[in-house]
Amino acid sequence: MDFPLFHLDYAGNRMLIAFIAVVHVIVNHPMAVGAMPLVTLMEWWGWRRGDVRWDELARRILFACFIITTTVGALTGVGIWLSASLANPYAIGSLIRVFFWGWFTEWIIFCLEVGFILFYFLTWKTWSGKRKLMHIRIGLALSIFSWLTMAIIVAILGFMMDTGAWLENPSLIDGVLNPIYLPQLAFRTPFAMALAGLFALFLIFFFTKNNRKLRHRAVRFVSLWTLAWTPIYLLGAWWYWKSIPPNMIDNIPVALATQAFESWHTLVAWFIVFAVTVIVLVALWGVLTPKHLPRVALIVPMILCVILVGYFERVREFIRKPYVIEKYMYANGILVQDYPLLARDGVLQHASYTPVREITEENKIEAGRAMFVIACTRCHTVEGLNGVVDKLSSRFGNEPWPHEAVKNFLAKMHNSLTFMPPVPGTEKELDALTAYMLMLQTKPEHLRGAQDIGVDVPVDAAQDSTKPKEEQNVWQAMIAELQSP
Amino acid sequence: MIANVPVPKDIPLSFPVDAVLLQGLLVVLFLAHILFVNFMVGGSILTLFAEIAGRKNKDLDRLAERIAATITVNKSLAVVLGVGPLLCINVLYTIHFYSANALTGNLWISIVPLVIVAFLLSYLHKYTWHRMENAKGWHIAIGSAATLLFLFVPLIFLTNINLMLFPGQWPEVKGFWSALFLPNVWPRYAHFIIACVAVTALFLLVYMTRKAYPVETTFENLDRAALRKGFYWVAFGATLVQFILGPLVFFTLPARGLTVAMVIVFCLGIALAIAAMITMGIELKSNRDRVGRLILPVIALIMTTGFCMGYGRHLYREGALAEHRFQIQSTSEDFARASAMLSKTAKLNLPEVPLGQQVFDNYCSACHDLESTISAPNLYEIAKLYAGNPQGIVKWTKSPEKKRTDLYPQGMPPQVLPEDQLIAVAEYMIETGNKAP
Numbered sequence: 001m002d003f004p005l006f007h008l009d010y011a012g013n014r015m016l017i018a019f020i021a022v023v024h025v026i027v028n029h030p031m032a033v034g035a036m037p038l039v040t041l042m043e044w045w046g047w048r049r050g051d052v053r054w055d056e057l058a059r060r061i062l063f064a065c066f067i068i069t070t071t072v073g074a075l076t077g078v079g080i081w082l083s084a085s086l087a088n089p090y091a092i093g094s095l096i097r098v099f100f101w102g103w104f105t106e107w108i109i110f111c112l113e114v115g116f117i118l119f120y121f122l123t124w125k126t127w128s129g130k131r132k133l134m135h136i137r138i139g140l141a142l143s144i145f146s147w148l149t150m151a152i153i154v155a156i157l158g159f160m161m162d163t164g165a166w167l168e169n170p171s172l173i174d175g176v177l178n179p180i181y182l183p184q185l186a187f188r189t190p191f192a193m194a195l196a197g198l199f200a201l202f203l204i205f206f207f208t209k210n211n212r213k214l215r216h217r218a219v220r221f222v223s224l225w226t227l228a229w230t231p232i233y234l235l236g237a238w239w240y241w242k243s244i245p246p247n248m249i250d251n252i253p254v255a256l257a258t259q260a261f262e263s264w265h266t267l268v269a270w271f272i273v274f275a276v277t278v279i280v281l282v283a284l285w286g287v288l289t290p291k292h293l294p295r296v297a298l299i300v301p302m303i304l305c306v307i308l309v310g311y312f313e314r315v316r317e318f319i320r321k322p323y324v325i326e327k328y329m330y331a332n333g334i335l336v337q338d339y340p341l342l343a344r345d346g347v348l349q350h351a352s353y354t355p356v357r358e359i360t361e362e363n364k365i366e367a368g369r370a371m372f373v374i375a376c377t378r379c380h381t382v383e384g385l386n387g388v389v390d391k392l393s394s395r396f397g398n399e400p401w402p403h404e405a406v407k408n409f410l411a412k413m414h415n416s417l418t419f420m421p422p423v424p425g426t427e428k429e430l431d432a433l434t435a436y437m438l439m440l441q442t443k444p445e446h447l448r449g450a451q452d453i454g455v456d457v458p459v460d461a462a463q464d465s466t467k468p469k470e471e472q473n474v475w476q477a478m479i480a481e482l483q484s485p
Numbered sequence: 486m487i488a489n490v491p492v493p494k495d496i497p498l499s500f501p502v503d504a505v506l507l508q509g510l511l512v513v514l515f516l517a518h519i520l521f522v523n524f525m526v527g528g529s530i531l532t533l534f535a536e537i538a539g540r541k542n543k544d545l546d547r548l549a550e551r552i553a554a555t556i557t558v559n560k561s562l563a564v565v566l567g568v569g570p571l572l573c574i575n576v577l578y579t580i581h582f583y584s585a586n587a588l589t590g591n592l593w594i595s596i597v598p599l600v601i602v603a604f605l606l607s608y609l610h611k612y613t614w615h616r617m618e619n620a621k622g623w624h625i626a627i628g629s630a631a632t633l634l635f636l637f638v639p640l641i642f643l644t645n646i647n648l649m650l651f652p653g654q655w656p657e658v659k660g661f662w663s664a665l666f667l668p669n670v671w672p673r674y675a676h677f678i679i680a681c682v683a684v685t686a687l688f689l690l691v692y693m694t695r696k697a698y699p700v701e702t703t704f705e706n707l708d709r710a711a712l713r714k715g716f717y718w719v720a721f722g723a724t725l726v727q728f729i730l731g732p733l734v735f736f737t738l739p740a741r742g743l744t745v746a747m748v749i750v751f752c753l754g755i756a757l758a759i760a761a762m763i764t765m766g767i768e769l770k771s772n773r774d775r776v777g778r779l780i781l782p783v784i785a786l787i788m789t790t791g792f793c794m795g796y797g798r799h800l801y802r803e804g805a806l807a808e809h810r811f812q813i814q815s816t817s818e819d820f821a822r823a824s825a826m827l828s829k830t831a832k833l834n835l836p837e838v839p840l841g842q843q844v845f846d847n848y849c850s851a852c853h854d855l856e857s858t859i860s861a862p863n864l865y866e867i868a869k870l871y872a873g874n875p876q877g878i879v880k881w882t883k884s885p886e887k888k889r890t891d892l893y894p895q896g897m898p899p900q901v902l903p904e905d906q907l908i909a910v911a912e913y914m915i916e917t918g919n920k921a922p
Contacts (some may be wrong), residue, residue, distance in 0.1 A: 001493075001494075002493035002495075002580065003580070003583050003584055003587055004584050004587040004588050004655065005587060005700065006586075006587040006590035016594065020597065020922045046607050059512070063523065067605075067608055070557075070561050070604070071601050071604040071605050071608070072601055074561070074565070074598065075564070075597050075600050075601045076562050076601075078564070078567070078568065078597070079594075079597035081571075081599075082594055082596065083594055083595065085586060085588060086587060086590050086593065089579075089583040089586075089587065090496065092575075092584060092717035093496045093575065093579045094496050094498055096572065096575050096576055097496065097498045097500065097501055097576055097579075098501070100501035100502065100572065100576060101501060103572055104569070104572060105567050107569050107572065110565060110568065111565050111837065112567065114561055114562065114565040118558055118561055118562075119748065122558070130551065149846060176898075180796065188586065190589075255581065281599075284834075335497070335824075335863060337824055337825065337826075337828045338627045338820075338824045339828070340824070340827040340828045340830075341823055341824040341827045341828070342821075344827060348641055350494075352492065352494070353491065354489045354494075354632060354702075377699055382755055388545075392781070393773065394894045394895050395852070395860045395895050396859050396860055397859060401810075402857070402859065405857060405859060407782055408850060409851045411851070412740065412846070412847060412851035413851045414848045414849070415848045415851065416848050416849065416851055416852070416900060417898055418898070433631070449586060449587075449590065450590065451588065451589065451661075452588030452589045452591070452659070452660055453659060453660075453661060454588065454655075454656065454657070454658050454659040454660070454663075455491070455655060455656055456656065457490075457491045457655070457656040462916075471653065471668075471739045471740075472652075472739070472740045472781075473668060473669075473737050473738055473740055474736045474738050474739075474740050474743060475736035475737065475738070476740070477740035477743075478736075479525055
């Protein structure tokens with residue numbers, strides 16, 4: 001209503017966030033959180049045994065992690081934020097105001113982490129001899145800060161997901177005390193460590209082409225690392241799995257969400273079983289016969305993990321619908337509190353960007369489109385992902401949809417389809433929205449967002465009705481001032 | 486007053502911190518960020534020039550290589566230090582910033598892939614310096630590609646920051662490329678790029694001619710004094726150009742945001758820049774063995790100039806947005822008041838219809854109709870199916886199965902309702918369905 005709305009009509013705005021976020025998690029879990037302690041341990045091991053080649057191998061693994069995390073990792077982190085502010089400026093704008101200090105703390109830790117990784121990487125070769133031990137300590141500090149950035153961000157996100165509490169008691173401590181936070185962290189941490197082991201195995205194959213002996217020793221070392229974490233993340237996973245239902249189901253008042261949740265919960269179980277089996281098998285293989293570990297064994301489980309992580313996050317996101325901020329703001333960015341006013345006056349009356357305010361027979365479609373943009377496009381597209389044409393076709397068939405039935409459905413759907421927010425606005429606006437959707441059935445259009453076609457400001461917002469005056473710049477203003485008597 | 490200015494409503498949540506403190510944070514953190522952006526952009530421009538010139542001069546190639554080594558460090562700091570000011574700007578200018586972002590959305594989000602590619606290219610450029618010695622043309626091409634990206638990304642940010650100041654232009658803007666040609670963007674961009682070169686030259690002067698830096702083993706002919714003079718020439722020349730670009734930026738500013746305080750701060754900045762020029766002039770004229778003794782004053786003067794320009798910019802931003810902000814505030818407050826009043830009274834207007842019908846209207850009628858069978862079975866059919874068996878409907882409603890998916894692919898979502906409402910609606914459905922003709 002109050003922001004020009006960015007819209008991607010095929011992929012959908014959410015896909016944009018999801019894509020960036022999943023890439024971020026996949027890069028940073030193994031290569032930042034998990035790899036830093038592994039590399040530090042390898043460095044220490046090499047130093048104790050005075051093994052220069054081993055030291056160089058550890059440095060190369062760090063190099064790969066350094067390159068990827070300081071490019072793809074860092075930028076996708078910022079990218080989640082940039083894409084969220086395009087997809088739902090209302091939500092991210094509100095959350096930043098509430099959690100400002102949380103993000104700010106996260107940022108300070110993040111700065112320190114970047115400082116440490118630069119320092120650790122750049123001094124590897126120069127801090128040798130007596131200073132080597134100091135260098136290993138830097139690695140230790142880096143490991144702690146890499147983990148801290150994850151620990152804090154999970155607290156902030158967990159708190160944002162937590163139902164309702166934030167408006168009553170907006171303190172970050174509640175986020176940390178959120179009942180699923182600690183179990184989640186207890187699973188994520190050792191799991192990231194194990195993933196780092198898988199990733200390092202993959203790199204070792206590249207970096208030890210000419211030294212079979214070193215390769216076998218390194219494969220065995222890293223496989224042992226992965227195996228060592230296995231009982232810990234199994235324990236964490238068990239705790240996480242046990243603590244989800246009682247704490248979350250209580251907060252889900254809706255059967256449909258419960259159903260989604262239960263299938264999600266089963267998925268979590270399968271995810272854990274699958275991941276553990278794969279990791280243990282690969283790691284055992286690496287420990288027992290490092291000579292025979294095939295390269296495919298390293299890349300396939302990684303890809304499968306990626307897919308599962310993506311699906312896992314998506315379903316978790318689904319549970320909080322129809323709200324984007326529980327009981328405060330719906331997924332369309334409109335506040336729960338504003339619904340009665342919008343029902344009385346109309347959405348288009350209060351919208352900052354709309355081509356029409358008053359709906360007539362002639363501008364009905366145009367008004368309907370404006371309603372669609374405001375009320376639906378944060379989640380739906382016309383014909384792409386989560387497209388309304390598909391949704392309505394599966395409900396009303398392929399014959400011309402009956403106007404009254406569609407309208408009635410739109411008016412009431414939020415009661416039975418509890419993940420949907422109610423359509424805001426007046427009855428007339430609902431009618432226009434219905435007319436627009438019926439038009440989409442016969443003439444599906446590619447709906448373009450503000451990033452392509454700009455925005456319409458209704459005529460009444462103009463403070464005077466004359467054409468916009470050219471704005472004077474400083475030079476012109478000075479000349480005008482000099483010329484005036 | 487300018488016509489057609491949109492007056493949106495602000496997010497109805499108060500600031501997490503006092504606005505003045507937040508503004509102070511923004512100015513300081515932004516300058517820290519922009520300093521490293523300067524090193525990154527300026528570094529990649531200087532690397533490119535030195536590498537091209539270095540095809541005929543080995544020392545310049547070495548110099549280029551050494552500058553390239555600094556870029557990849559500075560760029561990491563530039564990114565991480567950008568997050569803090571971005572947080573502040575998100576809070577302070579929520580409406581203005583997000584609106585500009587959305588209006589230029591395609592390019593705004595492509596910052597992410599563009600910067601990733603730029604960074605990867607600059608790593609490639611840095612780490613293939615010796616391996617590609619025999620393919621220098623290609624190596625320079627990689628460096629050029631990275632530099633072009635480094636030159637382009639600031640333009641996206643600048644276009645956003647500029648667009649956000651002029652809400653009157655929002656209705657006119659159709660995507661990034663049209664916002665790019667709003668007044669003041671290009672002079673400001675040129676001013677920024679030249680500043681990058683000047684600031685980086687001074688950074689390199691300090692970094693590469695310090696005692697611990699192995700100048701003697703790195704270069705064949707270049708020594709500390711020659712490097713210092715060279716970097717001073719670059720900084721001096723670039724700063725000189727700023728005396729043309731600076732006024733151009735100032736005079737093309739829309740006059741609306743102009744305030745006396747801002748002009749004073751800018752003038753102070755100019756005076757400091759002149760002082761920096763004079764000091765650099767003295768250094769350039771001094772003997773080889775004495776050059777560099779005034780570097781600290783030069784840096785202090787240039788940094789304070791930068792601070793004045795950044796702070797002046799902030800004052801301009803506040804001035805340009807003052808009136809619009811006031812309008813936003815009053816619209817937002819009116820809306821919030823009306824909304825709060827209505828949402829209190831709205832809860833009392835419950836319709837006076839039987840419970841069963843109420844539940845049916847709210848929960849079932851979105852799909853079920855008396856006669857129509859398009860989206861779900863109609864009431865006639867249901868009444869026949871469950872004649873004398875309302876409990877059957879209750880059971881189905883709690884956990885529906887997927888039957889007849891050919892007709893109704895959506896299936897029915899399970900409903901959680903109190904038992905009395907479920908029985909009431911089941912009885913209502915059977916009763917109404919039985920009235921079939």
